[in-house]
Amino acid sequence: MEILNLFLSFLKIGTFTFGGGHAMLPLITEEVSSQNWMTMEELINFIAISESSPGPFAINIATFVGLRMAGVLGALMSTIGVILTSFVVILFVARGFEKFKENKLVKACMTGLKPAVVALIGTAVVTTASAVFFAESAVIDVIKTIEFYKALIVFIISLVLALKKVHPIKIIIMSAILGILMGLV
Amino acid sequence: MKKENNKMSLFSTFFKIGMFTFGGGYAMISFMQKEVVDNKKWISEEDMSDMIVISESTPGPISVNVATFVGYKVAGVLGSFAATLGLIVPSFLKIVLLAQVLDKLQGNEIFQNAFFGIRAAVIALILKTFLNMLKNAPKNGFSITIMISTFIAALLFGIDAIYLIICAALFGILHSYIFLRKEKK
Numbered sequence: 001m002e003i004l005n006l007f008l009s010f011l012k013i014g015t016f017t018f019g020g021g022h023a024m025l026p027l028i029t030e031e032v033s034s035q036n037w038m039t040m041e042e043l044i045n046f047i048a049i050s051e052s053s054p055g056p057f058a059i060n061i062a063t064f065v066g067l068r069m070a071g072v073l074g075a076l077m078s079t080i081g082v083i084l085t086s087f088v089v090i091l092f093v094a095r096g097f098e099k100f101k102e103n104k105l106v107k108a109c110m111t112g113l114k115p116a117v118v119a120l121i122g123t124a125v126v127t128t129a130s131a132v133f134f135a136e137s138a139v140i141d142v143i144k145t146i147e148f149y150k151a152l153i154v155f156i157i158s159l160v161l162a163l164k165k166v167h168p169i170k171i172i173i174m175s176a177i178l179g180i181l182m183g184l185v
Numbered sequence: 186m187k188k189e190n191n192k193m194s195l196f197s198t199f200f201k202i203g204m205f206t207f208g209g210g211y212a213m214i215s216f217m218q219k220e221v222v223d224n225k226k227w228i229s230e231e232d233m234s235d236m237i238v239i240s241e242s243t244p245g246p247i248s249v250n251v252a253t254f255v256g257y258k259v260a261g262v263l264g265s266f267a268a269t270l271g272l273i274v275p276s277f278l279k280i281v282l283l284a285q286v287l288d289k290l291q292g293n294e295i296f297q298n299a300f301f302g303i304r305a306a307v308i309a310l311i312l313k314t315f316l317n318m319l320k321n322a323p324k325n326g327f328s329i330t331i332m333i334s335t336f337i338a339a340l341l342f343g344i345d346a347i348y349l350i351i352c353a354a355l356f357g358i359l360h361s362y363i364f365l366r367k368e369k370k
Contacts, residue, residue, distance in 0.1 A: 015244050016347045022314040024246075026339065026346040041304070048303040049283065051310065055203050055276025056213065058246040063280040075281065079273060086245020087269060090253040091262065093239060100239065105358065110242045112357025113350065115328040119335035120346055121315045128311055132304045151305040158309035163316075171306050179302020180295055 002070045003077050009035060010062050010081030017058070023117050024058055025124035037065050040131040047128075052172045058082050150182045191260045192267040198225060199252050199271030206248075213248045221251070227259050248272060327360050 009031050017024045025047075032043050050060040059079055066078030093100045100106065132151055154175050161171050198220055206213040214237060222233050233251075240250040249269060256268030290296040322328060331353055338344045 108361035112353040116353030154305035158306035175302040175306030176299035183298030
């Protein structure tokens with residue numbers, strides 16, 4: 001049952017994610033918390049691991065969650081689930097490539113979808129940020145802790161580097177070193 | 186005979202793409218373009234850029250979409266299988282190995298400190314994706330309205346991403362329909 005459940009969850013995630021990558025986060029976050037796959041902290045760790053190792057994020061996260069919940073078979077079914085819709089849809093599109101490109105209905109859908117996806121990634125920023133900064137307790141208490149400022153410093157440095165188009169892997173390595181150094185203080 | 190070779194070649198090329206590209210999604214595109222368009226000449230540059238646009242309007246990860254499409258163009262449905270399988274195998278194996286290492290490191294203090302830093306950096310990386318997409322998003326009244334209302338619905342009312350995506354697509358159709366009617370008059 002767990003395996004069927006994993007398959008269906010990832011089928012849902014794959015079907016309703018447009019554009020891939022970070023666009024997948026809001027759906028993953030919802031499933032992760034409703035299905036108790038892992039804590040928010042573990043999820044954010046995994047996002048970093050996925051960004052600093054090869055392969056598409058969707059495949060990485062599906063394999064990881066599947067493996068954890070139901071072994072190698074679970075990993076296999078989750079991965080198939082996350083790509084199935086994409087695979088079938090593209091097979092159809094490939095047959096009528098020209099028609100699909102000019103399809104008015106598809107274009108009309110996209111005028112609504114595009115801004116919605118942008119907004120959903122915006123909400124992913126907020127949920128991740130609140131999980132990192134306010135992991136321990138409520139807003140007021142956290143601001144007094146040293147952990148909050150440590151995280152804030154790493155965040156600001158990372159953001160400046162990211163905006164300067166430094167490669168994500170370099171940023172992740174830098175933040176790991178900063179984390180270790182701050183742990184010594 | 187030649188077709189068999191095609192499928193092997195599809196598998197190995199996408200295996201390479203899955204093995205050596207980091208971050209997935211848009212980060213993968215330039216590498217895929219080089220392999221599939223420049224080296225193998227499987228599809229034209231125009232097909233590739235159309236494919237990117239189509240990927241945005243079909244579900245699932247971009248890299249899976251491109252693999253399925255290219256596979257189909259070169260060797261039909263079996264070609265799609267070969268290419269997609271090639272893409273996901275490296276990622277799958279990597280995660281299976283990685284999961285074991287991660288579990289062992291879980292209790293290690295240095296590891297935990299490193300990931301404390303990394304989690305803060307991840308917020309910056311997602312924020313950067315968001316800012317990029319925001320910059321490229323259409324800035325008309327309709328688009329901005331969808332963006333703001335999706336953001337509020339997701340964050341304040343906790344409505345599932347799936348419903349918001351469906352609603353946004355429907356509003357896109359509705360809006361385009363009204364807009365086209367007006368233009369005709």
